[in-house]
Amino acid sequence: DIVMTQSPDSLAVSLGERATINCKSSQSVLYSSNNKDYLAWYQQKLGQPPKLLIYWASTRESGVPDRFSGSGSGTDFTLTINSLQAEDVAVYYCQQHYSTPYTFGQGTKLEIK
Amino acid sequence: QLQLQESGPGLVKPSETLSLTCTVSGGSISSSSYSWGWIRQPPGKGLEWIGSFYYSGSTYYNPSLKSRVTIFVDSSRNQFSLKLSSVAAADSAVYYCARQVVAVVGTAPDYFDYWGQGTLVTVSS
Numbered sequence: 329d330i331v332m333t334q335s336p337d338s339l340a341v342s343l344g345e346r347a348t349i350n351c352k353s354s355q356s357v358l359y360s361s362n363n364k365d366y367l368a369w370y371q372q373k374l375g376q377p378p379k380l381l382i383y384w385a386s387t388r389e390s391g392v393p394d395r396f397s398g399s400g401s402g403t404d405f406t407l408t409i410n411s412l413q414a415e416d417v418a419v420y421y422c423q424q425h426y427s428t429p430y431t432f433g434q435g436t437k438l439e440i441k
Numbered sequence: 442q443l444q445l446q447e448s449g450p451g452l453v454k455p456s457e458t459l460s461l462t463c464t465v466s467g468g469s470i471s472s473s474s475y476s477w478g479w480i481r482q483p484p485g486k487g488l489e490w491i492g493s494f495y496y497s498g499s500t501y502y503n504p505s506l507k508s509r510v511t512i513f514v515d516s517s518r519n520q521f522s523l524k525l526s527s528v529a530a531a532d533s534a535v536y537y538c539a540r541q542v543v544a545v546v547g548t549a550p551d552y553f554d555y556w557g558q559g560t561l562v563t564v565s566s
Contacts, residue, residue, distance in 0.1 A: 329504075368552035377537055377556035378488065389554065421488060425551040429503040430490040 330354050330424050334433035340441040347409040349436045351422035356402045359426065366426035369398055369407045372435075373418045381420075382407065414440060443467040445538050445557035453532075453564050459525040463538030463557060470519045471496045476541040476550035477521045479512060481534040482559070489534075493541055493550050494521055501549065528564045535559040 331354040341347040357366045365385035370378035380389045382398035385405055395410040409416055417440060422433040449461035463477070470477060478493035492502040494512045502510050506525070514521040525532060537559045541550035 366551065370553075377539075377559050378553070379556070380552060380554050383542075383552040383554075423488075423552065425549075428490075428501050428549065429505070430493075432488040432490070434487050 329429055330357065330427060330431050332422055332424055332431050332433040334420075334422060334436045336436060337434070338437040338439065340439045341409075341412050342441045343414065344411055347412050347416070347438055349407040349409075349420050349438070351400075351405040351407070351433050353403045353405075353424055353426075357424045357426035358402050365401050365405070366424055367398075367400070367405050368423045368425060369396075370421045370423065371416075371418045372421065378421060409438075412440070443540065443555045445540065445555060447536060447538050447557045447560040449560060449562070451561055451563060453528050453562060454566050455529055455564055456527055459528050459532065459536075459562055459564075460522065461536055461538075461560065461562070462520050462522045465519045465521070465540075468540075470514060470521060471516050473497075473546050474543055476501075476543055477512075477514065478539050478541045478550070478553065479523045480537045480539055480553070480556075481532075482537070483531075483534040484561075491523065491525075491536075495543065495550065497547075530564050533562060533564045535561050 335350045367385040369382040372378045386398045419435045444466045446464045453459045476493045476495045479491040492512045509526045511524045538557045539553040540555040
């Protein structure tokens with residue numbers, strides 16, 4: 329199984345500032361035949377299901393604000409939230425869809441400082 | 442607008458079989474562009490993929506649960522279902538159904554773009 333490890337486990341950021349969440353996979357999730365990274369990011373607010381933010385490591389899902397961006401390749405990825413808003417308080421998960429079993433990171437809890 | 446809704450018992454006894462159904466509205470479960478999956482989340486914990494079903498009949502299961510899991514589809518009702526046998530307390534969780542994008546038809550499914558609201562299942566006598 330591909331193990332996904334996120335860091336930090338939690339962070340507190342001031343409104344309007346930038347939040348950065350990291351995700352590392354135990355093996356590369358870059359598919360060489362199409363040069364795509366099989367990595368997605370989700371946001372889960374309290375009491376709600378996860379919501380897709382980013383797929384293919386850096387493609388923003390339709391309707392997701394452009395302050396959310398994804399970067400990285402191979403085994404190291406980052407979710408960046410610029411100009412943090414109060415509604416961004418949530419737990420964020422990365423997920424690899426390179427191979428089954430599909431696996432998620434343990435989650436990063438984002439709070440307002 | 443696609444919607445997914447989980448249904449089933451909220452309480453299951455140990456050693457029995459957990460059965461849940463996901464009803465899909467606003468889209469066809471038989472589309473070649475999507476797969477349909479189940480994910481669970483124990484209270485206060487992270488997400489665990491259980492398995493996925495592709496319209497062609499292909500199924501993908503988490504090896505950690507494979508011996509106990511069955512996912513099947515009822516296309517006539519636009520529903521898909523999960524059965525998890527021999528449950529124990531560790532199977533208590535919120536169970537989500539979700540649509541999984543198949544970026545290239547005929548290949549394994551990819552990311553989950555639509556999720557149901559989830560249903561809490563508690564295993565207890």
